[in-house]
Amino acid sequence: MTAILLTGKNGQVGADLELLLPPLGNLVALDRSQLDLSDPREIRRIVRQVHPRIIVNAAAYTVVDSAETEEKVAHAVNADAPAILADEARKIGAILVHYSTDYVFDGLKQNPYEENDPTNPLNAYGRTKLAGEIAIRQSGVAHLIFRISWVYATRGRNFLLTLLRLASQRKELRIVRDQTGTPNWSREIARATVSVLHNVSQESGLLSSLEEVSGTYHMTAPGATTWFEFAQAISDEASRASTDTPWVSAATGGRPLMVQRIDPITSAEYPTPAVRPLNSLLSSERLFHTFGVRLPDWRVQLHNAFDNTQA
Numbered sequence: 001m002t003a004i005l006l007t008g009k010n011g012q013v014g015a016d017l018e019l020l021l022p023p024l025g026n027l028v029a030l031d032r033s034q035l036d037l038s039d040p041r042e043i044r045r046i047v048r049q050v051h052p053r054i055i056v057n058a059a060a061y062t063v064v065d066s067a068e069t070e071e072k073v074a075h076a077v078n079a080d081a082p083a084i085l086a087d088e089a090r091k092i093g094a095i096l097v098h099y100s101t102d103y104v105f106d107g108l109k110q111n112p113y114e115e116n117d118p119t120n121p122l123n124a125y126g127r128t129k130l131a132g133e134i135a136i137r138q139s140g141v142a143h144l145i146f147r148i149s150w151v152y153a154t155r156g157r158n159f160l161l162t163l164l165r166l167a168s169q170r171k172e173l174r175i176v177r178d179q180t181g182t183p184n185w186s187r188e189i190a191r192a193t194v195s196v197l198h199n200v201s202q203e204s205g206l207l208s209s210l211e212e213v214s215g216t217y218h219m220t221a222p223g224a225t226t227w228f229e230f231a232q233a234i235s236d237e238a239s240r241a242s243t244d245t246p247w248v249s250a251a252t253g254g255r256p257l258m259v260q261r262i263d264p265i266t267s268a269e270y271p272t273p274a275v276r277p278l279n280s281l282l283s284s285e286r287l288f289h290t291f292g293v294r295l296p297d298w299r300v301q302l303h304n305a306f307d308n309t310q311a
Contacts, residue, residue: 001025001026002024002025002026002053002054002201003025003026003028003050003051003052003053003054004021004024004025004026004027004028004052004053004054004055004056005028005030005046005047005050005052005054005055005056006018006021006027006028006029006030006056006058007030007035007037007055007056007057007058007059007085008031008032008057008058008059008060009029009030009031009058010031010032011058011059011060011062011156012151012152012153012155012156012158012186013058013099013148013151013153013186013189013190013193014029014031014058014059015153015155015186016153016186016187016189016190016191017029017056017058017190017193017194019190020190020191020194021056021190021194023194024054024194024197024198024201025053025054028050028052030046032059035059037059037076037077037081038073038076038077038080038081040080040081040084043081043084043085043088044084044088047085047088047089047092048088048092051092052092052094053093053094053095054094054095054097054197055085055088055089055094055095055096055097056097056193057081057082057085057096057097057098057099058099059077059081060077060078060099060129061073061074061076061077061078061125061128062125063125064103064123064125064272064274064276065272065273065274066273067123067124067125067128067274068123068124068273068274069273070124071124071127071128074124074125074128075127075128075131077128078125078128078129078131078132079128079129079131079132079135080135081132082096082098082132082133082135082136083132083135083136083139085098086135086136086139086141086143087139087141089141089142089143090139090140090141090142094141094142095141095142095143095144095200095210095214096136096141096142096143096144097143097144097146097193097197098132098133098136098143098144098145098146099145099146099147099148099189100129100130100132100133100145100146100147100148100216101125101126101129101147101148101149102147102148102149102150102181102220102277102280102281102282103121103122103123103125103126103129103276103277103280104119104121104126104129104130104133104147105117105119105120105121105126105277105279105280106120106121106122106277107122107179107276107277107278107279107280108277108278108279109279110279111281111283112281112282112283113218113279113281113282113283114218114283114285114286115147115215115216115217115218115286122274122275122276122277123274123275123276124274125274133145133216137216142210142214143214143215144196144213144214144215144217145215145216145217146189146192146193146217146218146219146287147216147217147218147219147220147282148184148189148219148220149181149182149184149220149280149282150181150182150183150184150220150230150280151183151184151185151186151189152183152184152185152186152305153185153186153187154247154305154308155247159183159227159230159231160183160234160251160305161251163175163231163234163235164234164238164248164251164252164257165251165252165253166259167234167235167238167252167257167258167259168251168252168253168255168256168257168258168259169255169258170258170259171258171259171260171261172259172260172261172262172263173231173259173261173262173263174262174263174264174265174269174270175227175228175231175262175263175264175265176226176227176228176264176265176266176267176269176270177226177227177228177229177264177265177266178226178266178267178278179226179227179267179276179277179278179279179280180224180225180226180278180279180280180281181220181224181225181226181279181280181281182220182221182222182223182224182225182280182281182282182298183221183225183230183298183301183302184219184220184221184295184298184301185301185302185304185305187304187305187308188221188295188296188301188304189219189295192219192287192293192295193219195291195293196287196291196293199291199292199293200213200291213290213291217284217286217287217290218282218283218284218286218287219284219287219295220281220282220284220295221295221296221297221298221301222284222294222295222296222297222298223297223298223299224281225298226264228262228264228265230298230302231262232262233299233302234302235257235259235262237302237303237306238257238306239257240306241306245306248306
């Protein structure tokens with residue numbers, strides 16, 4: 001049975017991958033306490049011990065603002081670790097699946113970014129993630145790099161849960177309106193990943209002809225929105241959600257929503273240590289044309305997240 005190594009099992013996407021990957025093989029899922037990605041020797045030891053056919057790297061340093069002052073730490077996890085995983089995967093003939101970000105782009109393009117568009121990250125997080133991409137591509141390993149964006153989950157720390165918490169504490173909220181992108185539920189990213197791996201394994205025996213599909217793909221929802229519009233959509237869904245939905249209750253502390261007004265503001269009115277791209281839209285057409293996989297519209301994803309009481 002195919003051995004699969006998953007890193008970052010407690011992260012947003014990693015937790016969903018741990019649920020969905022087992023049908024594809026014998027899954028070894030590790031968290032930060034079990035595999036320290038800042039320790040090169042430990043990475044090599046684990047890979048050689050597990051000897052997987054597939055490595056799915058769902059671990060990352062994702063605290064965007066903190067990366068501005070901790071770029072060395074972020075680089076170790078986001079760039080050095082993927083480079084080592086790629087090197088080890090190449091040596092044992094494994095495929096490496098890795099997640100990158102819309103933040104490798106500067107957001108100045110008017111239309112959705114395509115995979116081959118020039119990169120130009122605006123912040124330390126984006127720089128470290130881009131360095132990880134480059135290292136993987138230069139290693140010669142069979143790989144699938146999936147660029148994802150605006151990820152949220154029903155656990156952890158993210159915009160969805162923060163918005164629900166604040167909406168249960170304040171009557172008015174101020175949310176940025178001039179950053180455009182598409183929100184993506186971690187569950188759908190995990191589903192899409194598993195679908196791609198299933199398609200690859202069915203068509204090529206997993207590794208026999210990956211040269212044709214090995215590369216970088218955007219994996220985001222169709223449609224476009226802003227953080228302001230996303231906040232409004234979250235508020236609307238929450239007002240209709242069952243009051244006994246466990247994850248919603250956990251986010252709000254069991255309190256009812258009290259927000260009465262959400263005001264749009266500019267990025268300049270909400271300065272952050274890390275500069276964000278104004279356009280985070282990614283075209284996922286290459287993903288669809290290559291693997292027949294397409295994520296649901298972002299509003300459908302959000303509705304399904306609220307509708308899933310076990311999410």
